[in-house]
Amino acid sequence: MAPLHAQPVRPVLSCRDVEKLYGTRDNVTRALDGVSLDVAAGEYVAIMGPSGSGKTTLLNCISTIDRPTSGHIYVDGQDITALRPGQLSRFRRERLGFVFQDSNLLDTLTARENIALALTINRAPAREVPARVTGVAQRLGVADVLDKFPHEMSGGQKQRVAAARAIVTDPSLVLADEPTGALDSRNSRLLLESLEDLNNAGATIIMVTHDSFAASYARRALFLKDGRVWNELVRGTKTRKTFFNEIMDVVSFLGGEGADVR
Amino acid sequence: MYAKIALGNVRKSFRDFAVFFLTLAFGVCVFYAFGSITDQAAVIQMGEDQRSMVQALADILSGLSVFVVVILGFLVVYANRFLIRRRKREFGIYLTLGMDIRRVSLIVVIETLVVGVVALAVGLLLGLALSQVMMYVTAGLFEATIKGFVFAFSPTAALSTVACFAGIFLVTLVFNVSTVSRYKLIDLINADKVSEKVRLRSLPLSVVLFLASLALIGVAYKVLLEHGMMEEGPYFAIATGLVTVGTLLFFFSISGFALRALQATPRAYLSGLNMFVMRQLNSRINTAWLSISLVCAMLFLAICGVCTGFSVATGMNESLRVGTVYDMSLVSYPMGMVVQDAAPYEQDGPAAADGYDAIARLRADIPNYDELFRDAVQVNQYTYDADGNPIVDTTVEQLFANTDFTGNATVQTMMQGNTDQRLTVVPVSEYNALARMAGEKPVELAAGECLLWNDLSSLDELWDAVTAQNPEVEVGGQTLRFAEDPLVHLVFSDTAAGGTVSGALVVPDDMVPAGAGPSVTAVNLMYNGERTEVEPAAVAAIDEAYGDVMGQGSTLDAWPAWIATTAQGLLDQSSGTTVVVTYLAIYIGVVLLVCCATVLALQQLSEAADNVGRYRVLSELGAEKRMIDHALLAQIGVYFLFPLVVAVAHAAVALSVVNDIVALLTGFQIGTALVGTVAFVVALYGGYFLVTYLTSRGMLSRA
Known part of the structure; x- marks a missing residue:
């Protein structure tokens, strides 16, 4: 099935025929095999797929942590595959926000400082920093743990602080890599609701996950298989529950036992 | 089987062991080289006067060796402690796998033994080489000659070196075993997760302590400058006591004070990586303040020793030049x-x-x-x-x-x-x-x-x-x-x-x-x-x-x-005295300086390994390489610079008093020697700093 490109608004992210090859000439692994997709401003996209489908490689290419072998990736119309190493830091700093599976907070800094650091690295004026930090912390429900150190917080709180750090700079794109991977179901739900709120407030989010429940919070779900975009589901006006069931169908068809049976 | 694990460990975490190994080998090398000075001199053709000078030097050196052994012992135990602490998690895994704590201790004992014996052997070999070089230098200083190539080996020095380091080693072993056997499994498993708590929380308290430390140091300076070292009464002891307490307090409170002070000025605190650097420093100063104080004290001794030694030697030559007008x-x-x-x-x-x-x-x-x-x-x-x-x-x-x-x-x-x-x-x-x-x-x-x-x-x-x-x-x-x-x-x-x-x-x-x-x-x-x-x-x-x-x-x-x-x-006499004093100054100075620099380098390198993750986060947040390098430089620089600055300040005051005595005896001003000493310190210490920075930077960029 061909990917859908009919987006009503200008795309924040466009991938065009992105390929990523690993290994030597004799033994090539095709991690990404011509992926093309668009993400519009304000979208919330979940990228799903079984292990080895290339979803993390795709995210690494989008986040400039890795470079595609061929193809182009545009963020806000700028070709990031053509950026020099010096420009990459600036691109990451200004356009991207990251949320990782392990929150990746700095253990020597308090929550407040962890969030503020994203701003100070971005050279935000010092007088704006405290208000922006408090504002985003309130939106994510972590205002009361701002002066705690990461080891004094629960896993869920850490992930939400990480989310706050990711969006405090108003990035064009928030990239989340298995953000609920290390959380229990209650904390997962809290984080996912927070991300949904952020999306409702205008943030563009791309989330890589193998968890159908997490993906059901997105507005659109893309399925990767063997390095290609294999299927796409759009939530539209459906309830989250219905969307979840649809995703489950695809997942069981795509991977897991379903695939084995086939 | 335990020996196999132990050997495997040494091979695997070679970098960590390398520091411990180098420290031990360096200690053995220096200790042997200076201990063998009498035997070196035996092969030099020199006058009776000069020979008695060498004997005097050897006597002083053997007295000093007690002091040097204590310093080196501290260094070895310290290097070893770092090694043990860095591997808490590994020990935790052994324990969860059902190994009992005595077996874990056994592994540690074998590890330490292997590294220690090899370090002793390598150190002795290096010491032999160094003593061979020193022999020619000694001959040069005495304007004496050595006929042909002579190889001097000193069995007594080798034996006493082995004995001393076997002792140090035993202490290390006992220390290791007792540390390991006191560990609780839960702490070991969580070792990586819990960072140190900030001990000094309140701004007013750290400000008060910081100001108190400055006041103490100031009063000590004043007492010393006013009363000198020779005056009867408790003044010198008082000054020493005050400056010791003041310095300890200074390093205890400085990071807390600086952190709070910087937090009070958001313009500086919320700029670039300043916040991160301050927190990095503060997170470690809680355990580091004591070792930093010790480093400061050793630097102080090194500067004073080298400086006084050189100025006495130069002063004697100078007053000789002035004082030998008549032939008899x-x-x-x-x-x-x-x-x-x-x-x-x-x-x-x-x-x-x-x-x-x-x-x-x-x-x-x-x-x-x-x-x-x-x-x-x-x-x-x-x-x-x-x-x-x-x-x-x-x-x-x-x-x-x-x-x-x-x-x-x-x-x-x-x-x-x-x-x-x-x-x-x-x-x-x-x-x-x-x-x-x-x-x-x-x-x-x-x-x-x-x-x-x-x-x-x-x-x-x-x-x-x-x-x-x-x-x-x-x-x-x-x-x-x-x-x-x-x-x-x-x-x-x-x-x-x-x-x-x-x-x-x-x-x-x-x-x-x-x-x-x-x-x-x-x-x-x-x-x-x-x-x-x-x-x-x-x-x-x-x-x-x-x-x-x-x-x-x-x-x-x-x-x-x-x-x-x-x-x-x-x-004639003075050439001997110059050799004695110069050697003493270099021996003490080099041992202390290298000791300080090694402690700091160890701390920083070990931290760098821990910091890899943190610096990666900074990079992901979009911090440029230059920004990160600056943060690293600031972090390591502060650790190297602070004890040096305080030690130089202390030494300047102490030396101005020593200067009066030296000047009185020889008519020579220490200031002249200070330039040379500072150059020497900067070269050695600065070299260590540079190596530490470059190695840490390499570790971060490789990760």
Whole structure:
């Protein structure tokens, strides 16, 4: 099935025929095999797929942590595959926000400082920093743990602080890599609701996950298989529950036992 | 099986072990090289004087070794502790796999043993190489020669090295086993997760402690500068105590203080990576403050030791150059040595029988006098007239009492201790004869005028003040004025000590009462020919004539030579002393400096490994490489710079006091040595800093 490109608004992210090859000439692994997709401003996209489908490689290419072998990736119309190493830091700093599976907070800094650091690295004026930090912390429900150190917080709180750090700079794109991977179901739900709120407030989010429940919070779900975009589901006006069931169908068809049976 | 695990561990975490290994090997190497100095010297062809110097050096070094072993022991235990702490998680895994704690200890013991034995062997080999190099350097310093290639091995030094390090090693082992067996599984498993808590939380408290530490250090400086090191009383101990407590407090509170202070200025705190750097520093200073204080103390000792050592050595050479004007000096006390007003001179010694003419006596006693000496001048200092009354009525006590002297503390202390001395007089004609022989300008003295003779340059300031504030002195019932430019500095007799006369009045010849005998007589002689050629014969002649009375028995009988000094003899001796002092300074200085630098480098490298994750997060947040490098540089720089700055400040104050003493003894100012010392410290310490920074940066960028 061909990917859908009919987006009503200008795309924040466009991938065009992105390929990523690993290994030597004799033994090539095709991690990404011509992926093309668009993400519009304000979208919330979940990228799903079984292990080895290339979803993390795709995210690494989008986040400039890795470079595609061929193809182009545009963020806000700028070709990031053509950026020099010096420009990459600036691109990451200004356009991207990251949320990782392990929150990746700095253990020597308090929550407040962890969030503020994203701003100070971005050279935000010092007088704006405290208000922006408090504002985003309130939106994510972590205002009361701002002066705690990461080891004094629960896993869920850490992930939400990480989310706050990711969006405090108003990035064009928030990239989340298995953000609920290390959380229990209650904390997962809290984080996912927070991300949904952020999306409702205008943030563009791309989330890589193998968890159908997490993906059901997105507005659109893309399925990767063997390095290609294999299927796409759009939530539209459906309830989250219905969307979840649809995703489950695809997942069981795509991977897991379903695939084995086939 | 446990040995296999242990060996595997050593191979795997080679970098961590490398630091421990290098520290141990370095200690062994230095310890052996300096311990073997006697055996090194055995193969050098040198004079008897120099050999006794080397023996003296060896004795001092073996005394010092106790101190060095303690320092090195600390270093080894410290390096080892780092190693153990970094591997908490690994031990945790062993325990969860069901290994019991004694087995884990066994693994640690085997590991330490393997690394230790190899380090000992490598260290000894390096030590052999270093001692071989030192042997040639020693020979060079003594201007002696080594015939052909000689290999010197010192079994005693090797044995004592092995013994000492086996001891250090045992302590390390006991320490390791006790540390490991006290671990709780839960702490081990969580070791990586829990970062240190900030111990000092409140801003007011850290500010108060910080200010208190500054105050303590300030008071200590003031006490030391005002009272010096020589003054009686508890001042020196008080200053030392205050500065120790102050320094500890300083390092304890500085990071908390700096953090809170910076937080109070958001413009700085919320800029770039400043916040991150401050937190990095603060997160570790809680455990680091003690070791930083220790590093500071060791740096202080190193700077003071090297600086004092070099300045004493240089000072001695300098005062030798100034003090060896005549080829030979004979000093005698024709009326006995110990003289007080109450017990006047004896006037019936051999000197009186000769009419106090020492040169005539020399001519009579030495058959080949004219062959040996081309010129001689006798200078006499008179204290009492023929009836035993003091010639100078004004006493030293009066002069000092009437002088307002605000110079350095050490000289002031000396002023107070020397007031029962009498001023002496020297006839101006004798002074001028000596000046002519030395090639200096003679002085002219009008009637009623006098001059003050002082060849101790460090006391010029004092005598300047005295003569300026006491323009007149009473001599033999008359009043004499100090001439314009009242101080003369001619060397009284050959000396290595910077001067031998301080406070003699040069007066018109008729002011010396008839019939008075001199209390001090110096005959300064010039050889008839090259100094080195005539020296042996001249010394032999003097020995032959006066060997039986010189320096023994009654001073009264030792006429005309109680002490015989030759310029060549002083110069020979000093080359030995220079070697001794230079070696001591380098030994202590290098050991301490390397020790400090290693401790800091260890800390930083070990932290760098922990920091890889943190710096990766910074990079993901979009911090540029340059920004990250700056943060790393700041972090490591602070650790290296702070103890150095504090140590230099302490050393500057302490040395300014030591300087007074050294200057008094040798007339040499430490400032000259300070430049060399600082260059030495900066090169060694800075090198360590650079290596640490570059290695850490490499670790981060490779990750």
